[in-house]
Amino acid sequence: MRRGVGLAAFERHKADIQSYATLSDSLSRQSLDTLQSQLSQFRAKLKEFAALHREEIRKNPEFRASFQQMCTNIGVDPLAGPQKGGWWAELLGMGDWQYELGVQIVDICVGKREQNGGMIEMDELIRLLSQLRGIPTADSDSSGSTGKAPQDVGAITEDDVLRSIKTLKPLGAGYEVVNIGSRRMVRSVVKELDMDQATILDIAASIGGKVWPDLVAGAANWPVERAVAALDNMLLRDGLCWMDDQDEDAPVVYWVMSVLQFE
Amino acid sequence: MERRRFETHVTSTGFKLPSIHEFPALFCFQPFSSARSNQEDIWTRLILSYARHRRLFTLCADDAEKPSSDWHEVLSNERIKRKLTGQQVTTLLQTLVSRNQAAYEPPKQLSSVILYWRKPEEWAEVLHSWAVATGQLNTIMTFYEIQNPAIESDLTDIPSGLLRRAITILTKTQRAQFIEGGDGDGVRFFSGN
Numbered sequence: 001m002r003r004g005v006g007l008a009a010f011e012r013h014k015a016d017i018q019s020y021a022t023l024s025d026s027l028s029r030q031s032l033d034t035l036q037s038q039l040s041q042f043r044a045k046l047k048e049f050a051a052l053h054r055e056e057i058r059k060n061p062e063f064r065a066s067f068q069q070m071c072t073n074i075g076v077d078p079l080a081g082p083q084k085g086g087w088w089a090e091l092l093g094m095g096d097w098q099y100e101l102g103v104q105i106v107d108i109c110v111g112k113r114e115q116n117g118g119m120i121e122m123d124e125l126i127r128l129l130s131q132l133r134g135i136p137t138a139d140s141d142s143s144g145s146t147g148k149a150p151q152d153v154g155a156i157t158e159d160d161v162l163r164s165i166k167t168l169k170p171l172g173a174g175y176e177v178v179n180i181g182s183r184r185m186v187r188s189v190v191k192e193l194d195m196d197q198a199t200i201l202d203i204a205a206s207i208g209g210k211v212w213p214d215l216v217a218g219a220a221n222w223p224v225e226r227a228v229a230a231l232d233n234m235l236l237r238d239g240l241c242w243m244d245d246q247d248e249d250a251p252v253v254y255w256v257m258s259v260l261q262f263e
Numbered sequence: 264m265e266r267r268r269f270e271t272h273v274t275s276t277g278f279k280l281p282s283i284h285e286f287p288a289l290f291c292f293q294p295f296s297s298a299r300s301n302q303e304d305i306w307t308r309l310i311l312s313y314a315r316h317r318r319l320f321t322l323c324a325d326d327a328e329k330p331s332s333d334w335h336e337v338l339s340n341e342r343i344k345r346k347l348t349g350q351q352v353t354t355l356l357q358t359l360v361s362r363n364q365a366a367y368e369p370p371k372q373l374s375s376v377i378l379y380w381r382k383p384e385e386w387a388e389v390l391h392s393w394a395v396a397t398g399q400l401n402t403i404m405t406f407y408e409i410q411n412p413a414i415e416s417d418l419t420d421i422p423s424g425l426l427r428r429a430i431t432i433l434t435k436t437q438r439a440q441f442i443e444g445g446d447g448d449g450v451r452f453f454s455g456n
Contacts, residue, residue, distance in 0.1 A: 114298060117295075208267035242293055244290070246287065247287060255288045259267070260286075262286070
């Protein structure tokens with residue numbers, strides 16, 4: 001190309017650059033389109049494969065593991081069904097790990113809900129998560145070597161749990177972290193915890209879980225009726241307590257389930 | 264204060280009680296419905312696994328009240344001074360029956376059951392395999408011989424009601440036949456192929 005001089009040449013040069021840009025634009029769009037269609041084809045095939053081998057995937061753990069591994073590498077959850085809901089990573093911005101942790105949190109919270117009314121202490125949740133994931137916890141290897149860093153084997157931290165709970169938000173399941181006194185608790189039921197209940201939880205946590213009206217009234221400086229009403233709400237309306245009518249301390253005592261630990 | 268923690272306990276008969284058995288409120292039926300159904304699950308599971316552990320076939324309402332009962336270490340917990348009442352056990356019997364994990368025995372009363380820690384269908388298979396293994400096909404056997412074999416078997420002491428139910432299941436596939444005898448009931452097994 002002859003290198004021109006003057007204003008006309010400058011204009012022509014500008015036009016050249018523009019047309020090059022357009023060409024490159026359309027080229028990259030083309031290859032992007034191809035890639036996109038290849039990817040969607042691939043995903044469709046993968047879904048087809050999943051549908052075909054659904055039973056096998058469900059029954060055979062080894063097959064399932066390698067299939068899931070393959071799927072998670074490319075961000076597909078074929079087991080979630082035909083809708084767009086299958087694309088966990090896209091929808092929720094969760095990595096596989098976070099997603100998995102989220103599922104385990106839900107698993108534990110739902111599994112314990114009947115017992116504790118949907119409130120679980122953070123420490124306890126982490127302990128159960130670790131158990132579920134086969135991570136040795138502080139108390140399970142206390143008999144062995146001491147002072148071992150818990151980070152070694154992919155331990156779960158409070159921060160991980162907080163982040164996973166945050167990513168569960170779009171599901172509308174109502175998972176929330178609440179502070180009761182100096183404790184953090186995870187709530188898995190959409191229910192307001194009123195101030196009186198929070199006070200009782202705090203008292204119960206500080207003395208080992210068992211409370212009764214006179215004790216609560218004394219500790220919180222309430223009339224007894226207020227303590228009775230709050231405790232009965234926790235027992236009868238919210239399922240946060242279990243009662244015992246054979247205790248020596250009072251005709252009826254209330255055990256706040258979320259501050260207890262069962263081996 | 265540290266969180267209150269409940270531990271498992273191994274009984275004198277070698278049964279490992281779950282940590283919730285140390286929890287006093289487990290012995291008081293809960294008014295909140297989901298806690299209550301959780302509690303009944305815990306009790307029925309405990310009863311069936313203990314029955315399997317000790318090969319106990321029957322549970323009666325008054326097993327809760329008698330310290331000499333085979334069930335004492337499960338239906339009560341002396342370490343925490345708690346025990347179920349006969350009334351509570353009656354309720355659990357009802358739950359077990361409604362879930363097909365037990366049947367009232369004798370029928371038409373509500374205070375004692377045969378426990379199905381193996382389903383009658385499973386007992387039928389155990390029974391037939393035993394008859395085959397011990398070479399008892401095509402001969403007439405009394406219930407007594409099955410319940411008191413020379414060499415102890417899985418079927419030793421099986422209650423007659425349950426045995427009859429198992430045999431009835433085998434008759435449907437022509438693998439057994441009731442024999443009416445003068446002194447007690449009898450049965451004949453067939454290979455059934």
